[in-house]
Amino acid sequence: MLQRLCSIDWKFKLILVGAIAVGSVAGWQVGRQQLVTLLAIDTHTGTLQWFQPLKSVDEVYSRGAIAAGGTVILESAESSTPDQRFDTYRLQAFATQTGKQLWTQQLNAPAGDEMSGFGYFLAANSIIDLQPTALYLQAGEELRSLDPTTGEQRWTIDRPWFNTRPMADLWIALGIAATEQKLAVLQLNPQPQQIQILDAATGNILQQTPVPSTDVMTNFSRMKPTHDHVVTAGPLQAEDDSLDNDDQSTVTAYSMDTGQVRFRAQFRSHINNLQTTASTLQLSTDRVYAEQPDRQVDGQVIALDSQTGQILWQQSQSQLECFSFYSTWQVDAQSVYLNCNRRRNGEDSSTIVALSAQTGQTQWQSLISSNWHSRHVPIAISDRQLLTFRQVRQDDRNQIQAVALDRQTGAMLWTVALFDRRYVDTFRSRVAIDGDRVFILDAVPRWQLWLLQLNRRWYLKRSIARKDNTIQLTRSLFTSRDKPVSIKGKATNEC
8 A cells, every 4th residue: 555655656645645634634624624513511510401503693783582382482583595684584493302403484575675784674673472372473563472482473463563753863673472372462542541451372362451641651571460469660851751850760550450540659760670579670771970979879779569669679789789780680489680780990700699589689609700890791580490501701701601500509500611602692692491401593613513412411612610720621521510618607509
């Protein structure tokens, strides 16, 4: 064999070596290409359960997945050609346990109006809610109910998508609030605007109540259901459609049975988040800046009785020692979970703070990043875990990680290193949980996907871990576990 190789003409040898080199470079370039990939990770162990590659990162925009009842729903904007950027809106459904695609639908720009960005506009502004047996979607001038396992349309109603009245030059998307039996919507047409309670199975109107034009109930996520009423929150609006000068907001509860107002409460600040449980309403307000000190108002976390609207407790940013906590926090029946930025010497940090939903007292705190904080990273909660994201630095490396904390103690359970931050650290990004799976979008290189197709355990992105105020590489290929550090006199974990 060696003699044969030696007898080959040197020109042919040169061509052969060059072809191998070019092929290797081309293969490496292809292998480095990133594909948007939906990852399903076990919430208890942090191990990969399945993955679903989609398209190149340059061709896909998405806020992330939602999940319920054994189905994962992913909406995205895709580019049909390099010249038509994000011109297609796509909706896809996958089985939570296997990752099998159940169905897909797409909307293209109207004929003669193939504008770039059509799909992006729909994906960025859609109103979507997934219940165990129904998917509600508004990405246009109609609200649709779909079967989440088949994509079959059950019913549709005409409904304006945005409140387009001139209100400080803002367009506000109309919210919805769904339970398994009923759906509450704000309907602007016909006038006067109304809160309508619809039958979830048919879309028929069960109750409708006129809403004063001086109340704005139409913010992106400021419309939430409880077991027996729907709660809305938004800034007060003056008769001339301008925002109130005092930056006041109102919270209103409507009965799901009668449509009548149960209570109304007003606050001096804009409400940036609203969450509901069976017994309490949790909301947060923005800090109000003013030249006169007596007119300045600190940002607040406020708990209301869900039946009466009476304030149960409130905690200010100053009391919590939070420079900011923004609007990505979550609640369950026992706790309110905040991602608190405790800025020190001009450097941001991320501390997850758990407050009692009933009293507002601090239950535990976990420092997850000592030199980074983002206002966009989402929080999700499962039966036992809290899931969020952090950035960890080592020398000149920055790594984004998914992290899981114990909901009872704040101890870190596991971390998963991601390849890219664009789908978990962007405006209104989402992370979804259903059962024992958390669903995360990442931009994964082709070489890693090739390895995962051979063996699901061959995930080679290694987590950089924080431990005792130092950073080290963990031994695990996929997950790392940081031990909580006990600080005497404080219920605090450093992870």
